[in-house]
Amino acid sequence: xxxxxxxDKIGLKRGPWTIEEDHRxxxxxxxxxxxxxxxxxxxxGLLRCGKSCRLRWINYLRPDLKRGGFTxxxxxxxxxxxxxxxxRWSKIASHFxxxxxxxxxxxxxxxxxxxxxxxGLDPATHEPINNITDQTDPNQKTKPNMCSTTIxxxxxxxxxxxxxxxVPETTKTVIMSYNAEELVAKNCKTLCAxxxxxxxxxxxxxxxxxxxxxxxxxxYSNISRSESSSYFAEDSVSLEQWDxxxxxxxxxxxxxTNIDDTLFLL
DNA sequence: AACGGGGGCAACCGCCACCTC
DNA sequence: TGAGGTGGCGGTTGCCCCCGT
Numbered sequence: 001x002x003x004x005x006x007x008d009k010i011g012l013k014r015g016p017w018t019i020e021e022d023h024r025x026x027x028x029x030x031x032x033x034x035x036x037x038x039x040x041x042x043x044x045g046l047l048r049c050g051k052s053c054r055l056r057w058i059n060y061l062r063p064d065l066k067r068g069g070f071t072x073x074x075x076x077x078x079x080x081x082x083x084x085x086x087x088r089w090s091k092i093a094s095h096f097x098x099x100x101x102x103x104x105x106x107x108x109x110x111x112x113x114x115x116x117x118x119x120g121l122d123p124a125t126h127e128p129i130n131n132i133t134d135q136t137d138p139n140q141k142t143k144p145n146m147c148s149t150t151i152x153x154x155x156x157x158x159x160x161x162x163x164x165x166x167v168p169e170t171t172k173t174v175i176m177s178y179n180a181e182e183l184v185a186k187n188c189k190t191l192c193a194x195x196x197x198x199x200x201x202x203x204x205x206x207x208x209x210x211x212x213x214x215x216x217x218x219x220y221s222n223i224s225r226s227e228s229s230s231y232f233a234e235d236s237v238s239l240e241q242w243d244x245x246x247x248x249x250x251x252x253x254x255x256x257t258n259i260d261d262t263l264f265l266l
Numbered sequence: 267a268a269c270g271g272g273g274g275c276a277a278c279c280g281c282c283a284c285c286t287c
Numbered sequence: 288t289g290a291g292g293t294g295g296c297g298g299t300t301g302c303c304c305c306c307g308t
Contacts, residue, residue, distance in 0.1 A: 016276070016302085038293070054294075055277070090296060105297075106275055 013047040017056055021046055025053055026061050059102045066098025070107055078104060078112060083126040 013021075028044035034057075037050035046053065070078070074096065081092045089101035089108075096104070113123040122129050 014278075036293085051294080052277080058295095059276075087297065101296075102276080110274055 011047065012049050012052075014052075017060075021048070022056070022061060025056060029057060029061075055102075059100045062100075064098050065100065066096075070099075070111075074099075075107075075112055075115070078108065079116065079126070082108065082112075 024044045024046055025040070028040065032043070034040065037054045040046075040050055040053050041048045044053070048056075077095065078092060081095055085091050087105075089105040093099050093101040093104050108123075116123045116126075117129070120129050121127065
C-alpha cells in the first residue's frame with residue numbers, strides 16, 4: 001500500500017544551491033515541465049529531495065519572478081491583504097504577479113512589521129496599538145470567550161477568509177501554462193546578453209515546453225559565449241562542465257513514469 | 267583593522283489536506 | 288476504507304553581509 005517516501009534524507013545535499021544545481025534544475029524543468037517533484041532531482045541529476053527542488057524553483061528559479069524591492073504600493077497592498085487574510089502568505093502572494101509567499105513573508109517580518117509599529121499599528125490586528133494592548137497578550141488568545149460565540153464545534157476557524165474562491169489554484173498550473181517564448185526570454189535576460197531567437201527554439205506540446213537537443217545546445221553555446229553575461233562572468237563557471245543533455249528533452253513524462261525509480265538512484 | 271550586533275533572506279522543518287493504491 | 292505518499296503552506300533557523308563602534 002502507499003508509495004515510496006518522497007525522499008530518504010541519506011546522502012542528500014542540503015544548504016545553499018550552487019549555480020550548477022540551479023542550471024540542472026532549470027534545464028530539466030524547461031525541457032520537461034513539472035509532473036512529479038519526487039523524481040525531478042533524480043532525473044535532473046541532483047542530490048536534493050523533491051521538496052527542496054520545488055522550493056528552489058518556486059522561490060528563486062521561476063522565470064516570472066519579479067526581482068528587487070517592494071514598492072510602496074505593493075507594501076500597502078500587502079498590509080491591506082494581511083488585514084483580510086492574516087498570515088496566509090500564499091493567498092496574499094497570489095494577488096501579486098512575480099512575488100512568492102516566502103518573499104512576502106520575509107518582507108513582512110523584516111520591514112512591514114516595523115513600519116506598522118512605527119505608524120502605531122499592531123501588525124497582528126492592524127488596530128492602533130493603544131487600543132489592543134491587552135489583546136496582544138498571548139495568554140489572552142486562549143481565554144474562553146474570545147471565539148466561542150462565532151465558531152461552532154468542529155468548524156475550522158481558519159476558513160473564515162473571504163474571497164478564497166477567487167484565488168488562482170496551484171503553482172503547478174501556473175508553471176505549465178507559461179508561454180514558452182516568454183518564459184525563456186525572461187530567463188535569458190539574466191543568463192545572457194547576446195540576442196537569441198528564443199521563440200524559434202521552443203515549441204509547446206499541450207502544457208509542456210519542449211526544445212530539441214540541437215536547439216538547446218545552440219542556446220547555451222550562445223549563453224556561454226556571451227562575455228558580457230554578468231551572471232556567468234561573476235562566477236567564472238563554464239557551461240561545458242554541466243551535463244545539459246543528460247535527459248532527452250523531447251521525452252514525454254510518461255516515458256519516465258514507466259521506468260523503475262531505482263534506475264535513477266545516484 | 268577588528269569585532270559585534272542587527273537585518274535580510276534563502277532554505278529547512280513540521281504539519282496538514284488531498285490523493286493514490 | 289484506510290494507510291501512507293505528495294504537494295503545499297506557515298513558522299523558524301541560520302548564514303551572510305553591512306554598518307557602527
